[in-house]
Amino acid sequence: MTAPTAPTAGAPACAGDTQGDFLLRPPHPAERVPCRIDPVDLRRLDLLALLTAAGIAPSAGDRAAIDRLSELPGSVHTALRRWLEQAYGFCR
Numbered sequence: 146m147t148a149p150t151a152p153t154a155g156a157p158a159c160a161g162d163t164q165g166d167f168l169l170r171p172p173h174p175a176e177r178v179p180c181r182i183d184p185v186d187l188r189r190l191d192l193l194a195l196l197t198a199a200g201i202a203p204s205a206g207d208r209a210a211i212d213r214l215s216e217l218p219g220s221v222h223t224a225l226r227r228w229l230e231q232a233y234g235f236c237r
Contacts, residue, residue, distance in 0.1 A: 188222045189215035195226055199233040 192211055196203055203211060214225065
C-alpha cells in the first residue's frame, strides 16, 4: 500500500486517488443551498444546550415548556440564559 500524496497544482485533488484521503474542492457560492434557521429554532437549541451544560436533563414533559420559552422574544431568552449561567457558575 502506498502513502497518499498531495495533489499537484495542475491535477484535480481527487484524480487517481481512490484509496487514500484527499481534499474536496470548496463549493462554488452560486451552487450552495441557501439555509436560514428560524430564530425560534436557534433559541430552542441554545436553551437545550444551556440546560445540558448546567447538568439539567429536561424530562419528556419539559418539551412543551422549552418550545414555549423559545417562542418568547430574544431579550427574554438572553435574560434566561444569563440567569442560568449565573446560577450554575459557568460561562459559554
